[in-house]
Amino acid sequence: MDSRITEHAKILVDYSCEIQEGDHVVVVVEDYGQELAKEIVKLVAQRGGTTVVIQRPPEMERALLDAAPDEYVDRFPDHLFAMIEKTDAYIKIQSTGNTRALGNASSEKLVKYQLMQKPLKEEILKRKWCGTLFPTNALAQEAGMSLSEYEDFVYRATLRDWEKEAQIMYKVKEIIDKGKDVVIEGEDTELTMSIEGRVAVASVGKHNMPSGEVYTAPVDDSTNGHIYFDIPLVYLGSLIEDVRLMLKDGVIVESSASKNEELLKTLIETDGGSRRLGELGIGTNRGIDRFTQNILFDEKIGDTIHLALGNAYKECNGVNESAIHIDIVKSMKNGKILVDGDILQKNGKWCWEL
């Protein structure tokens, strides 16, 4: 077995979830990832906890969606909920054998099925929880790599000194928390926004592994200017490329894309909140050096920023509300992030690296 799987499990058990004696753990795998689950089971047992492994391949969920009559598709699994209520830590491992398994499912049923799961998800968020990924051929294919290359990519992003990574994120958070105005400058980009009264969250690897982002929410009505996103946006398997947005007093007034522009416009028109920004995020994971069509990784690419259309996070004191939250990522290798007029990052270097 690849020894990196053991290292990955150690990070999840000891750093992300801080498993203690007596903890009851649930691990969810999709198609693969059993080796990682096994290593987690071992470590949890060593720490004095117990583990239940649930297997939920997207192909199985698709079969359920196709088979269930409309009136049964949102049946709530009371037994699973009862287990989650007694769970201390929940680890979800992306490990699909086919990233398109749910692609052609009935969207009506999918929406019903996802709404049904809301109380489950809320219960999970009350516990220690972490989303992670086990490299599979399907995910490598989505990323445009061989499996070996992709394994190297995933473990380079994941097997990091997270205490050290966290220190960088806390530094960025401190600057943002103190700041009032942010300016993003770059290719075809000049965007200003207020972050006064907002709180930045350092995503140091407790809930996502890999992690590496600091995010906050712009003040409503405050964003002005234009921005060009050189990294594609993936929405349910569709690539939207070369997104350009123009904002006036917090509202998107113009938008374009070189590919799938119609889809972009439809997303922006979802509801009142989807015309506004819900998030400003700064990617800090320099182990992630390329776009792989997987938002767990893409939004954390080192030296990038991302803006989200739609819903803002309450933990940032964000107020914008929307049914959508869609991240769009931009490289900052040739650009600047300014906070209250001072450089936070320039051409991919933090102010303290310049």
Add this chain to the structure above:
Amino acid sequence: MDSRITEHAKILVDYSCEIQEGDHVVVVVEDYGQELAKEIVKLVAQRGGTTVVIQRPPEMERALLDAAPDEYVDRFPDHLFAMIEKTDAYIKIQSTGNTRALGNASSEKLVKYQLMQKPLKEEILKRKWCGTLFPTNALAQEAGMSLSEYEDFVYRATLRDWEKEAQIMYKVKEIIDKGKDVVIEGEDTELTMSIEGRVAVASVGKHNMPSGEVYTAPVDDSTNGHIYFDIPLVYLGSLIEDVRLMLKDGVIVESSASKNEELLKTLIETDGGSRRLGELGIGTNRGIDRFTQNILFDEKIGDTIHLALGNAYKECNGVNESAIHIDIVKSMKNGKILVDGDILQKNGKWCWEL
């Protein structure tokens, strides 16, 4: 996908577990069997139920046993117990990738781990439950067949008209329930026992799939004579061949085997109850025509009987108590089963077939 998997799932969902609207189901797979689990998930969704699939490969349990310190190995999974309490039907699918995965585990830890699971098992037995098997290479290897041959074997035993099979078992049960004395005659065999006051159970496929046996418990002190078992006994991976027993007033007074005789004698000497018989079973599944080292199948081979050393089942009004319950199977193709002097079966034909 092999369409027999769908038929298998239908039997489990509609016949064995009689899944109703609102039922919450737990399916446990080992290494494989995901195709069968998927078909169960589909059918349960169609009936208006929900399903959680747990994956528990023996290799993962072995890793746990090896990793857990002694004081942690019997930690009780409260969260799993909470789920079982809310579960209506529990389906366990044998589907291992290695039948020897637990073979060299610490037997002390294994005993602790199994004792820990007792309340879980008791909770499962209060619900609808069924044990079944998905053919894997490991199980085929254990049975001495290619995977294709083994698949044919498993589905020939499983995809039967269970209503019709049940009618045969109920006929046998009726004869046994009315009877007082049983005589088993055959090669090197002449055994008599009383079954007065005992109840026969027809195992018609509600808890085992495949099923096909009628079993009861002999009256203590009543068994006399000698018996030769032509089908090997498998105990934790060891084959005990050509078992011969001599009984006097219910107690085994002589025993021999052509292979692993010492192990046989050790088993018989486990405790007071292990020197007596806990069960007389009659295999009725003519889809099972050979020994495959798997007791789910072996004890149901058509036209066989089996006796168990040790513990008797309460549902038969059995009283013998022991830590062990070990079935030993004998072909009755050249023999007779007599109840109160009347032939129940002769040379592999029921009395109504003669």
